[in-house]
Amino acid sequence: MDGSGGRTPSARDQGRKETVEERADRNWQELIQEIRVAQTGVQILLGFLLTVAFTPRFLELEQPDRTVYVITVILGSLATGALIGPVSFHRLVSGRRIKPQAVVWASRLTFAGIVLLLATLVSALFLILRVAADHALVPWLVCGVFAWYVLCWFALPLWARSRHTARDARDARDSIG
Incomplete structure (x- = not known):
């Protein structure tokens, strides 16, 4: 604090006159908007992946393709958990006056979710192309x-x-x- 009512300027925040709490609120809102996009995509992808095991064609898959499928579903589940994690995190710490720290942890979970989503998409693409295209x-x-x-x-x-x-x-x- 610099004696200006909780405002601590930094090079990154030049031009913004906000307290630590105001910055945390703004960062939280921005993060939630970002998560909404990724969450929707990963949940739809995971939903489709979960149905594959119940199709007649699944029984025809060779063992390596089934292994890739299982890995893809696990990656999708991990990505879903990481991208939903910030919501649960916020709910459990809400009202405890630790929003700046909650934003940091939610941001880390979101980044992990994005990396896991990348792995899920690549794995799913690999599986689909193995089944549908020239190996x-x-x-x-x-x-x-x-x-x-x-x-x-x-x-x-x-x-x-x-x-x-x-x-x-x-x-x-x-x-x-």
Whole structure:
């Protein structure tokens, strides 16, 4: 605290005049909006995956494909748990005045859920393509899609964060000196 009613400015929050609690509330709302998108996708995917074992075609799958299926369902279940975790976390700690810490843990669970969702999607794609396409092309196709996910979900945001954070830091230094 800096004596300004709980406001502690940081380079990241330049231009925002909010308390730690206000920042936590804003970050929580943003995180929940992000989770809604990922939760819906992973729940629909998991729902479809769970029905596969009850189709006649499942009995025709070779053991390696059944193993990939089981791994995919486990990954989807783990992703679902991680992406629903922040809601439970918030409910259990609500009113305890630890929202800033809850936001940190919910963010970590969300990131873990996104990584697990990536693994689930790649595994599901691998299984589907093994059943539906020429086996020689499957690894290449899956690697291409995996690379696309990594580019969209991680590389591009990290590049933008690095580029704009560095520019903001340079601008702040230039305005001081």
